[in-house]
Amino acid sequence: MRHSAVVHRPQRAGAVPIAYALLAALILALSAWQAQLSRDSSGAHWSVALLVVTAFGAALILGRGRQDQTTRRWVARNVHFVRIWRTQSRSAVVSALVWAVLIGGVVAWDLVSFVVQSHALPTLSYFIGHVTRYAVGRGLLFAAWLGVGAYLVSARRAERRQ
């Protein structure tokens, strides 16, 4: 089996921890600033919009030639898994089913509650609003949101291909 397409570059030992420390400091500073803002302020609107655009830009730059699989291959593998589910291990099938029900249940129930717009059916963001109405809660949740975004942008990258 050939591995010539994959480049194994030596890690620069000092650069990675420094980059993570800078990223953590940036997240903390942004969160402390964001904690003082209200949902209606232009600062909140511009900062969130800019961060979302930056996340997509960073994902494109970091992922160029380093995405784990092509979309076609990813879809084909999942279709194949569903087609031959009887031959898969019981633990894999049970896991897939339970995750699908839980994730689908949360998304579906939130959508139903959002569409109905009734006090009897609060959305998930209604409960989150109890946290974000306080500066500390808003700041902490913003830090968590940024951390999740940074992970989604940078995690699961393959070695760069030539």
Place this chain on the structure above:
Amino acid sequence: MMSAIVPGTVVWIALAGSVVVWLGVLALSAGRLVGPRRVVGWFLGSWLSRGMILAAWGAAGWHIFCQRP
């Protein structure tokens, strides 16, 4: 502001309880079942799925920090 537990809240409590139970089962399964790390990894496996999960992340951020109190 709601003070009593409404039907929708009961469903959310049931969903949260199910998630907690499932995470407990995963912790006891010693790696035999698929954990949250592998699920997130599955979402990040392709450009399409990564883009979709990032779009959901962005929409959630906008809704929580720009529309919610």
